[in-house]
Amino acid sequence: MHSWHWRSWEGLPYLTCSLLEKWPHGFFTKQFSPQYPAELVKVLQPDAGVYRVKQVHGNAVLTPSEIEAAMSSESPPIDELPAADGVLSDRSKQSVWVCSADCTPVLIADTHTGQVAAVHAGWRGTATKIVPNAIARFVSSGSKLQNLLVAMGPAIAGSVYQLSTHVAAEVGASILPDTYQEDNIEEILAAMSQITDSPLSPDAQAGRVRLDVRRVNAIQLQQLGIEPEQIAIAPHCTYQDPEHFFSYRREHLKKVQWSGILSV
Template identity: 75%
Template sequence: MNTWHWRTWEGLPYLTCSLLERWSHGFFTQQFSPRSPAELVNVLQPDARVYRVKQVHGNTVMTPSEIEAATSEGQEGDSLPPADGIVSEQVQQAVWVCSADCTPVLIADPQTGQVAAIHAGWRGTATRIVPQAIARFLASGSQLQNLLIAMGPAIAGDVYQVSVNVASEVGASILPDKDPQQDAEFIIDALQQLPHSPLLEDSQPGRVRLDVRRVNQLQLKQLGISNEQIAIAPHCTYQEPDRFFSYRRDKLKKVQWSGIVSK
């Protein structure tokens, strides 16, 4: 049974997961704003090197060396390459993503010490960003059965109203042998037939409620990753305004950070 724990740093709360207890990591709350990863790394491991990217709601996953190469090619020294995931290559690398309703995903391999931080919103989930990150782990020697995945606070499915078209675009990522000619209604119907469906009914025509974390869980299951390797935080950014920023709730461009340090 995976458990989640509230920790404090200088009186400020952040969340950790027992699944990742071997690694310095944290899902930080709005109370840490406006601190950046360069400051937040002091909570986890002050000597670690910090890596982040310019998040663009895509499915690109980079390594620190790729980030450094792209940054050095930029016109400005601090320009960040566009991506939504980072997979470590060496020890003492702190990788970070920010979110404000989208799902922050931290991944670790106990055998290699390698870690990743992924920003999985609905667009990234539709284009399977977490499986993209898993593929990078496998390419560097990881085994599927060793990977541990924690999905942090995000907007919960029961309050995340989206259009049928958005839901079908995301849901198509977990339907086998999807025909491009299948329309949104066909995909929605197929998704609603799934056990523990990621879709919930909505009273407004043309709308449904979408559980993005559940879709990511199903993508992982299809890869062969067991539920015991996955933990999902029992916290909703939208419904907990005292702890988390929520773009859907407040329409403000404020974020909280999540990070993990490689071993």
């Protein structure tokens, strides 16, 4: 079982995961707000490069080289980040970052190459397999699946994440065979319920269910061939822990916490 540890930086708390102990990293709390990665990088390594994207709830993953190329092109304003929801390092000493409130921050590292990624996996990104997309980019740059480690940080827990059956089916289709039709909601939900340690649970309100998005991401990873011991899920819920985390579902405010990791 992987352990999670509270750390402190100048009296401010953040989380680390034992799975990623070889890489400077952190799932930062609301106490660090309103600091951005340019300031937060000092906790990991002050002289590291800092890379993030404009998050849009999609499934694109970019490298720092791609981010720099997009920002230097003539089309976007020079200060506008390219749209994506994941960043994959392509050199050493690069810190990659994502922000989240109730969505899942995912930090990934390769034990052989030292390459890392930070991914923002909300329900939309999960439905379109952003974490498998990140894994595919690792593999295309030489990684082997058995060398990848994945830590999913604080996010809204399945026990309190209520959403429509339509949305749950859209996410659930990502872990079912292609033979399931997306418009057959009841069939998809029934199949999800049969999965061992199902990410789906009932809700008292008609037309609603509860969904564990982190569990869906874990299933996607295991379907790729990544073993359960390569995956860690934080035992922290953003919605239920107002002391440490912003939650859009709880507060309806656009406030976020950052998660980052440094390539070695």
